Amino acid sequence: MHPQSHTVAPGDANPVFEEWGGRFGVPAFDRIRPEHFRPAFAHAFAAHTTEVAAIANNAAAPSFANTIAALEQSGDALSRTVNVFNLLAGAHNNDEILAIEREVAPLKAKHWDSIHMDAALFGRIERLYRARDQLALSAEERRVLERYYLKFVRAGAALDTVAKARLADINARLATLGTTFSQNVLADEQSYTLLLDGEEDLAGLPDFVRAAARAAAEERGFPGKHLITTSRSSVEPFLQFSARRDLREKAFRAWIARGGSGGATDNKPIIAKMVALRGERARLLGYPSFAHYRLDDTMAKTPEAVGSLLDRVWAPARRRASADRDALQALLQAEGKNFQLAPWDWRYYAEKLRKLRCDIDEATIKPYLQLEQIIAGAFYTAKRLFGLSFEPCADVPVWHPEVRVWEVRDAAGCHRGLFFGDYFARPSKHSGAWMTTLRDQEKLSGDIYPLVVNVMNFSKARAGEPTLLSFDDAKTLFHEFGHALHGLLSDVTYPLIAGTSVLQDWSELPSQLYEHWLERPELLRRFARHYRTGEPIPEDQLRRLVAARTFNQGQATVEYVASALIDLEIHLQRGTDQAFDVAAFEQAALARIGMPAEIVMRHRPVHFQHIFAGSGYAAAYYSYMWSEVLDADAFAAFEEVGDVFDAAAAKKLHDHVYAAGGSRDPAELYTAFRGRLPTPDGLLKRRGLSEAVGQPSE
Numbered sequence: 056m057h058p059q060s061h062t063v064a065p066g067d068a069n070p071v072f073e074e075w076g077g078r079f080g081v082p083a084f085d086r087i088r089p090e091h092f093r094p095a096f097a098h099a100f101a102a103h104t105t106e107v108a109a110i111a112n113n114a115a116a117p118s119f120a121n122t123i124a125a126l127e128q129s130g131d132a133l134s135r136t137v138n139v140f141n142l143l144a145g146a147h148n149n150d151e152i153l154a155i156e157r158e159v160a161p162l163k164a165k166h167w168d169s170i171h172m173d174a175a176l177f178g179r180i181e182r183l184y185r186a187r188d189q190l191a192l193s194a195e196e197r198r199v200l201e202r203y204y205l206k207f208v209r210a211g212a213a214l215d216t217v218a219k220a221r222l223a224d225i226n227a228r229l230a231t232l233g234t235t236f237s238q239n240v241l242a243d244e245q246s247y248t249l250l251l252d253g254e255e256d257l258a259g260l261p262d263f264v265r266a267a268a269r270a271a272a273e274e275r276g277f278p279g280k281h282l283i284t285t286s287r288s289s290v291e292p293f294l295q296f297s298a299r300r301d302l303r304e305k306a307f308r309a310w311i312a313r314g315g316s317g318g319a320t321d322n323k324p325i326i327a328k329m330v331a332l333r334g335e336r337a338r339l340l341g342y343p344s345f346a347h348y349r350l351d352d353t354m355a356k357t358p359e360a361v362g363s364l365l366d367r368v369w370a371p372a373r374r375r376a377s378a379d380r381d382a383l384q385a386l387l388q389a390e391g392k393n394f395q396l397a398p399w400d401w402r403y404y405a406e407k408l409r410k411l412r413c414d415i416d417e418a419t420i421k422p423y424l425q426l427e428q429i430i431a432g433a434f435y436t437a438k439r440l441f442g443l444s445f446e447p448c449a450d451v452p453v454w455h456p457e458v459r460v461w462e463v464r465d466a467a468g469c470h471r472g473l474f475f476g477d478y479f480a481r482p483s484k485h486s487g488a489w490m491t492t493l494r495d496q497e498k499l500s501g502d503i504y505p506l507v508v509n510v511m512n513f514s515k516a517r518a519g520e521p522t523l524l525s526f527d528d529a530k531t532l533f534h535e536f537g538h539a540l541h542g543l544l545s546d547v548t549y550p551l552i553a554g555t556s557v558l559q560d561w562s563e564l565p566s567q568l569y570e571h572w573l574e575r576p577e578l579l580r581r582f583a584r585h586y587r588t589g590e591p592i593p594e595d596q597l598r599r600l601v602a603a604r605t606f607n608q609g610q611a612t613v614e615y616v617a618s619a620l621i622d623l624e625i626h627l628q629r630g631t632d633q634a635f636d637v638a639a640f641e642q643a644a645l646a647r648i649g650m651p652a653e654i655v656m657r658h659r660p661v662h663f664q665h666i667f668a669g670s671g672y673a674a675a676y677y678s679y680m681w682s683e684v685l686d687a688d689a690f691a692a693f694e695e696v697g698d699v700f701d702a703a704a705a706k707k708l709h710d711h712v713y714a715a716g717g718s719r720d721p722a723e724l725y726t727a728f729r730g731r732l733p734t735p736d737g738l739l740k741r742r743g744l745s746e747a748v749g750q751p752s753e
């Protein structure tokens with residue numbers, strides 16, 4: 056099958072982790088082949104284990120240098136291997152790479168578990184931590200030491216043997232329950248289908264919804280028919296466009312019942328077990344609840360801070376939603392209908408209202424958004440704000456011929472790293488868009504400059520034609536480029552806190568903030584030009600783009616905040632009630648916050664995968680909104696002085712956000728940048744929630 060493939064012995068020269076000799080120290084992508092990865096991982100795990108053991112068993116008394124700095128300098132082969140492998144697994148994979156990915160995932164988890172549970176190693180870290188005031192550490196060193204200590208403690212390193220065993224047992228059981236939870240949702244989504252029979256059932260559906268429904272029917276063995284499923288991508292457009300109220304109701308009811316309709320796939324008992332286990336884990340680690348445990352290592356820090364943010368947004372969102380509901384009710388009555396607006400009607404009438412207020416025709420916008428010009432706009436913004444310049448850079452090995460490379464220099468002309476752009480969709484790439492690095496900035500082992508990558512999935516134009524983007528695509532490009540700048544501008548000493556290695560509710564600030572510049576007329580007039588005529592985008596289209604941003608945000612915010620509040624409240628449970636009744640809990644909580652009858656939570660607990668299929672966003676669903684509070688408030692620093700490129704604001708933004716990595720507590724960094732902590736006013740304004748009630752959100 057693979058005529059060229061041969062095995063590589065662990066001792067052989069291996070381009071994955073050997074010194075990267077390409078120009079600027081780029082990995083030798085021209086020589087790396089899938090068969091290099093198994094021996095590379097084997098070597099890298101073993102080498103790291105040996106290095107860590109030497110640190111843990113050092114006969115000398117622990118010092119910052121022989122313990123923390125030494126840990127920071129260990130694992131070079133492992134980080135090289137992981138970085139190259141992750142890049143290829145995401146951006147240019149094949150069956151062999153994907154098989155290795157499945158094989159390596161549990162090995163990686165085991166490797167890190169054994170380091171975090173190493174009692175001798177933790178003993179040294181703990182001694183340093185206790186003596187931290189006497190060690191004459193720099194602020195950054197102190198932060199790195201504190202992060203190490205916290206990381207080990209949160210993983211259970213400080214527990215006795217019995218508690219460690221119980222923690223490991225809890226983690227394993229939670230992992231299994233999380234998988235079952237998500238498979239139950241999937242099973243419910245797969246078992247329900249709404250078959251649409253004939254033109255009558257298709258009333259109102261535009262071509263793209265019909266095409267997707269036809270493909271779904273075909274896939275499930277009903278060729279020539281149309282079918283709606285309860286996955287969000289199928290049911291949401293149906294609810295938005297279907298003129299058949301009875302069918303909308305059917306689909307909606309099935310959609311919100313996923314994971315909670317009793318029987319073998321019911322997630323209610325799974326949730327009860329998970330809430331109990333998470334509570335027990337938190338108590339083992341010394342926290343009153345899982346929410347306290349989870350939030351302790353975030354910018355928000357406490358459940359009270361999260362609750363107060365959500366409360367501040369809740370009331371204005373509910374007012375906006377109730378004004379929008381009245382507008383939708385009036386619209387349906389103007390059509391001669393006389394029913395009360397129900398949850399399955401909202402999206403349908405909101406779509407009609409959107410068409411009236413701020414319709415945007417993608418087809419008329421696209422010719423103004425050329426990929427090359429949007430890249431140029433992202434670079435221009437970085438030049439105006441931070442003095443960076445980007446020069447195309449040849450002779451650097453890349454993983455695919457379409458990948459482009461730029462050398463990044465600062466205002467003084469000094470080299471700051473390389474930026475790789477991999478923009479087009481292809482079968483070997485995962486969907487979505489992301490930023491990653493091949494190497495992070497640091498100064499511990501000399502001046503190490505970062506190698507930063509943006510991966511996108513734009514559809515490539517035909518040869519000779521420019522690639523045109525939707526406005527959402529252009530926003531994605533700016534978003535990921537904001538993450539890239541966080542990596543490129545990083546100016547710290549220790550790898551642990553370099554670039555984007557920051558707390559979860561801080562990590563989206565540099566990216567979401569960067570999107571604001573794209574939406575500015577200063578940028579759009581210059582870079583959104585018609586690819587044939589060179590004309591700037593018409594002012595009327597610009598206005599509609601801005602109006603679309605605040606449309607229907609009352610409902611969207613109510614849906615979201617309700618889910619975030621319930622996530623928080625569920626995880627404030629101590630978890631001692633083995634028979635936790637999530638259905639009753641949900642009902643009582645919604646009644647308490649006054650959930651509008653026409654709106655349902657964006658995710659009901661029984662299918663809330665963000666918080667129960669794995670723990671990614673458990674007690675942290677708020678963080679999407681937290682980031683939005685930060686980016687809106689941060690951009691206001693420029694709006695307030697009337698110049699979106701204001702040099703003084705840009706300098707502070709550079710020093711305390713983009714260059715700072717995780718070198719200080721995010722609340723301190725933000726205060727240094729803005730002179731105060733963020734307020735949600737900017738978010739309310741941006742979402743159109745701060746105007747007087749009753750005015751249209753235009």
Ligand SMILES: [Zn+2]
Nearest residue numbers: 534538563566
């Ligand atoms: Zn992001």
